[in-house]
Amino acid sequence: MKIFLVNPPFIEAYGQYKAAAKVGAQPQMPLGLAYIAATFEKMGHEVVLIDSDVEEMSVNDVIESIKNFAPNIVGVSSTTPIYNSASMILESVKKYNPEIVTILGGNHMTALPQKTMEENSSIDIGVVGEGEETVEELLSAIEKNKSFEKIKGILYRKDSKIVSNERRGAIKEIDEIPLPARHLLKTEKYKWSVPDKGIVTVTSITSQRGCPFKCIFCGVNTMFPGATRYRDISKVVDELEDVNKKFKIDHFMFCDDTLTLNKNKVIEMCDEIAKRKLKITFEGYTRANTITKELLITLKKAGLVRLSFGIESGNPEILKAIKKGITTDELKRAYEWCDELSIETRGSLMIGHPFETKETVDESMKFVNSLKCYQMYVNVTTPYPGSELYDLAKENYGGLKLLTEDWKEYRRYGNAVMEMNDLSADNLIELQQKAYKKFYFRPHIIWYNLKRAGLKAGFVNSLAFMKTMFTKKRN
CATH class of the missing domain: 3.80.30.20 (tm_1862 like domain)
Incomplete structure (x- = not known):
């Protein structure tokens, strides 16, 4: 499958203060998404990973990239300050092609899973906590058209209802997680x-x-x-x-x-x-x-x-x-x-x-x-x-x-x-x-x-x- 992962625009959230934010916040690689990308690649999927800020991409720029790639799945990771940008991306994806599966993970979803799913109908699946083991099971189920009911650490929609599965425990053997997919990022930036x-x-x-x-x-x-x-x-x-x-x-x-x-x-x-x-x-x-x-x-x-x-x-x-x-x-x-x-x-x-x-x-x-x-x-x-x-x-x-x-x-x-x-x-x-x-x-x-x-x-x-x-x- 083709998977598009995106780190939403962050600096734009600061409005008139973005000059100070750019000076103060040196660009940091989205390590969590790079780990997720590596997990997908290990499974044999084709992955694009975009870091919007370091590539100086607006929400509209991200959407155009998604259209050009034509993915089966769009995954977004979001903290609270950039949740608005993440939401705009997911809503635009669903307007463009409702068949694309949209996934939201990260701190904000983990902190407020039910509330986030209820407030944003453009999210198909929410991933709570560490995602590497969860997304591996999730992608396997999507590929094989199997039920999500036994996949720990997710929320999903079924028959117009939100289903919240049991939370997954911490990954015990973190050495087994594939190394971050740095090659998908513009490391020189x-x-x-x-x-x-x-x-x-x-x-x-x-x-x-x-x-x-x-x-x-x-x-x-x-x-x-x-x-x-x-x-x-x-x-x-x-x-x-x-x-x-x-x-x-x-x-x-x-x-x-x-x-x-x-x-x-x-x-x-x-x-x-x-x-x-x-x-x-x-x-x-x-x-x-x-x-x-x-x-x-x-x-x-x-x-x-x-x-x-x-x-x-x-x-x-x-x-x-x-x-x-x-x-x-x-x-x-x-x-x-x-x-x-x-x-x-x-x-x-x-x-x-x-x-x-x-x-x-x-x-x-x-x-x-x-x-x-x-x-x-x-x-x-x-x-x-x-x-x-x-x-x-x-x-x-x-x-x-x-x-x-x-x-x-x-x-x-x-x-x-x-x-x-x-x-x-x-x-x-x-x-x-x-x-x-x-x-x-x-x-x-x-x-x-x-x-x-x-x-x-x-x-x-x-x-x-x-x-x-x-x-x-x-x-």
């Missing part, structure tokens, strides 16, 4: 600014699935419930080596929720990279309380050049309220270690938590500006479906008031879907801009980022960023 390298091609990779932490704003435990599962380290390094040789890519982004969660696994990986004499660099996400200076030294020797930390707040009580499980002292220490070892750092701050006030936001701004950090993302806290925060917001926890469930409004830049205590939605948007200005409009930060991106690219990016920061929201 995933360009990042990398320390000591300049602008280079980067690809995403993972060594684990799942997260043991319970931050209230995160929905990862809805998508990947249960214990964290690890890939065999030799197979992770096999993939690094294979991609390096086939695609000439030598910088990797580890998409694990916490790269340093299992120190022994990390050390084993570093040793294997050294043993094979791989000339690569890499980066990843981590937590301040899962690293030591010794571990950072080991990582740096293996090729680590950058770590991203979730800071979220500089107020100790709010950190407790959001179940972050770290302290401001741990954050300070982590940034100091990285600075001493010349490991570049990024941070992410969220404003608009439960119990948040103007005073606590100001405290957070002062805290992030005190850190040895040169790049910061400032997000308006958004209660995504699947997170504990989504439920708490509807219960007015910590002074929260949920303003809308219009999913296209659920974006990080220039918009707020909650208000709390003495902070209105407009206050939060203004404070986001203020936080960015206070962090980035410091001489040493400006100079660092201009040098890092290259003076020409840095200047262009800075102009786009400043235009956004000085533009008031338009309704």
Whole structure:
């Protein structure tokens, strides 16, 4: 069969803020869809995989590509902010050819399966949770015209009714999943600014699935419930080596929720990279309380050049309220270690938590500006479906008031879907801009980022960023 997979347009969701979103969100390979594509190819199907953003395709462009390919199946993966784009694609597909089977998976479908199916009749089948085993069974049933009733992890339509099957458990042997189908993507378009390298091609990779932490704003435990599962380290390094040789890519982004969660696994990986004499660099996400200076030294020797930390707040009580499980002292220490070892750092701050006030936001701004950090993302806290925060917001926890469930409004830049205590939605948007200005409009930060991106690219990016920061929201 012919299968068309698409990662919907993301940047367009930000409207006037898309310049800042493009600067802030370096293009990241849709790893989940690439795994699904590999599963389909293993079964012998013909697959097209489109990443709309990196190919700068609008919804209309995607539809034209679908018409040209004439697939039997169209599959879309969607988070909440891009659900509107995903929905537009699926609706257009059904108008073009009602016989095409449409499938929606990803975080949004997993968080709100019944609601999503009820609200969008253009979805034939919903896939909940990890999809690789599910879609393999599903495609086999479609090919053989068999019933879906025993396929775990799906919702489907039968006799004008929505049938919701039992959820599938976590995939235990993640090493058995075929490697991502990178060859279907335009890998050369995933360009990042990398320390000591300049602008280079980067690809995403993972060594684990799942997260043991319970931050209230995160929905990862809805998508990947249960214990964290690890890939065999030799197979992770096999993939690094294979991609390096086939695609000439030598910088990797580890998409694990916490790269340093299992120190022994990390050390084993570093040793294997050294043993094979791989000339690569890499980066990843981590937590301040899962690293030591010794571990950072080991990582740096293996090729680590950058770590991203979730800071979220500089107020100790709010950190407790959001179940972050770290302290401001741990954050300070982590940034100091990285600075001493010349490991570049990024941070992410969220404003608009439960119990948040103007005073606590100001405290957070002062805290992030005190850190040895040169790049910061400032997000308006958004209660995504699947997170504990989504439920708490509807219960007015910590002074929260949920303003809308219009999913296209659920974006990080220039918009707020909650208000709390003495902070209105407009206050939060203004404070986001203020936080960015206070962090980035410091001489040493400006100079660092201009040098890092290259003076020409840095200047262009800075102009786009400043235009956004000085533009008031338009309704």
